[in-house]
Amino acid sequence: MKNVLIVGGGFAGVWSAASAAKLRQERGLVEEELRVTVISAGDDLVIRPRLYEADPDRMRVPLDRVLGPIGVRRVAGTVTDIDTGARMVTAIRRDGTTSKLGYDRLVLASGSQVVRPGLPGAEHLFDIDTLAGAATLDAHLRRLPERAAEPGQFTAVVVGAGFTGLEIATELVARLKDLAPTDQVRVVLVERQDAIGPELGEGPRPAIQKALAELDVEVRLGVSVEEVAPDKVRLSDGTAVPAATVVWTAGMTASPLTSFIPGDKDRLGRLDVDEYLRVRGLRDVYAAGDTAAAVSPAEGRVVMQSCQHALPQGRFAGHNAAADLLGEELVRFETAPYSTCLSLGPAGAVVTSGWDRDVQMTGHAAKELKHAINEQWIYPPVDDPAELLNQAGPKAEVAGAQAS
Numbered sequence: 001m002k003n004v005l006i007v008g009g010g011f012a013g014v015w016s017a018a019s020a021a022k023l024r025q026e027r028g029l030v031e032e033e034l035r036v037t038v039i040s041a042g043d044d045l046v047i048r049p050r051l052y053e054a055d056p057d058r059m060r061v062p063l064d065r066v067l068g069p070i071g072v073r074r075v076a077g078t079v080t081d082i083d084t085g086a087r088m089v090t091a092i093r094r095d096g097t098t099s100k101l102g103y104d105r106l107v108l109a110s111g112s113q114v115v116r117p118g119l120p121g122a123e124h125l126f127d128i129d130t131l132a133g134a135a136t137l138d139a140h141l142r143r144l145p146e147r148a149a150e151p152g153q154f155t156a157v158v159v160g161a162g163f164t165g166l167e168i169a170t171e172l173v174a175r176l177k178d179l180a181p182t183d184q185v186r187v188v189l190v191e192r193q194d195a196i197g198p199e200l201g202e203g204p205r206p207a208i209q210k211a212l213a214e215l216d217v218e219v220r221l222g223v224s225v226e227e228v229a230p231d232k233v234r235l236s237d238g239t240a241v242p243a244a245t246v247v248w249t250a251g252m253t254a255s256p257l258t259s260f261i262p263g264d265k266d267r268l269g270r271l272d273v274d275e276y277l278r279v280r281g282l283r284d285v286y287a288a289g290d291t292a293a294a295v296s297p298a299e300g301r302v303v304m305q306s307c308q309h310a311l312p313q314g315r316f317a318g319h320n321a322a323a324d325l326l327g328e329e330l331v332r333f334e335t336a337p338y339s340t341c342l343s344l345g346p347a348g349a350v351v352t353s354g355w356d357r358d359v360q361m362t363g364h365a366a367k368e369l370k371h372a373i374n375e376q377w378i379y380p381p382v383d384d385p386a387e388l389l390n391q392a393g394p395k396a397e398v399a400g401a402q403a404s
């Protein structure tokens with residue numbers, strides 16, 4: 001029996017598994033001949049791009065309903081070690097026992113995480129990086145009205161004016177207004193650099209600034225956080241902002257499991273992969289999603305840590321890992337042209353295309369697209385194995401890219 005092991009049940013992991021299973025089915029093989037296993041810390045595919053929204057507990061899809069019907073085995077466990085020499089993954093199961101899982105081909109799809117700072121009072125920071133983090137923030141917000149009145153009761157400070165910071169800051173305006181009188185709601189966006197959305201570039205900036213102004217989000221540029229307390233935050237310009245809620249969004253890094261994989265990493269800790277998404281220098285290891293510094297060949301750019309890029313990477317990595325084991329030719333990674341759709345809370349959204357991020361759409365039309373992406377496009381088919389396999393594999397990706 002040959003064995004493809006996928007670490008991670010996120011977007012890249014799910015589409016890796018479906019794509020390996022699709023090739024198995026196309027070749028008329030049974031599960032005992034080509035085993036596909038996903039090991040994941042949680043039981044759900046977490047829809048991370050929606051974690052800025054209220055009620056984050058809804059933002060998940062049970063992995064077993066997606067993967068079970070296509071014959072993908074799932075192991076619930078947290079991976080603690082990967083030995084690429086012995087081709088062995090170590091994991092702690094829910095019952096506390098340790099398991100060793102061997103592999104013939106590994107796909108590392110364990111995602112990314114926000115880098116929490118070592119500031120004094122950092123334990124008071126909220127984040128929306130994980131389902132647990134977003135649920136903790138949601139519960140905290142809902143309890144705010146029960147507190148004794150205090151300065152900053154309905155003030156939220158969001159640290160980092162990148163993609164995630166902008167989405168949560170603008171959304172918090174609406175979420176806090178649902179809980180408090182409008183004149184008590186204050187949202188402050190703090191950014192260490194001198195520009196809003198420093199990595200988003202100049203294209204969408206005017207639309208973002210307009211939305212922030214419309215929503216009365218206060219922007220503090222060129223400032224960082226020095227200390228956090230339960231009721232306030234102290235900034236590097238010497239000011240203190242009374243705030244019951246401080247959300248940290250600054251800085252992402254690839255999953256720490258990448259440290260077990262030998263080879264070069266980029267500044268985000270992502271693995272250097274070749275055109276087939278195989279980790280350079282390793283015969284048996286592929287990477288997909290936020291762990292992989294994959295190059296979009298048509299654009300000559302290293303892709304973003306994004307859902308948009310995790311899905312296609314999964315389709316190629318899973319297929320190639322299985323094809324490799326079956327002695328078949330590998331398929332070169334391709335992906336649709338880069339675009340972004342940034343939610344701006346009640347002010348709508350902004351859609352850009354290309355790496356210069358030329359604005360295509362703003363306001364409520366853009367928000368409609370965001371709803372479609374968040375609520376339909378990025379969800380895998382559930383309880384529908386035929387459709388899941390139909391959408392899996394590199395050919396489905398290329399067909400989708402040509403159609404879009």
Ligand SMILES: Cc1cc2nc3c(=O)[nH]c(=O)nc-3n(C[C@H](O)[C@H](O)[C@H](O)COP(=O)(O)OP(=O)(O)OC[C@H]3O[C@@H](n4cnc5c(N)ncnc54)[C@H](O)[C@@H]3O)c2cc1C
Nearest residue numbers: 008009010011012041048049079110111289290306307308
């Ligand atoms: C708030 C927010 C908003 C975003 N908005 C957008 C957006 O608008 N557009 C966009 O394209 N992208 C967006 N993203 C980014 C996008 O969510 C990620 O790029 C995407 O989830 C990456 O997919 P992935 O499969 O690589 O990793 P993930 O989705 O992070 O999945 C990783 C998986 O690995 C598992 N795992 C991790 N460590 C271990 C371990 N040790 N053992 C076992 N399992 C493990 C996790 O449980 C999880 O199942 C956003 C992210 C956030 C947080």
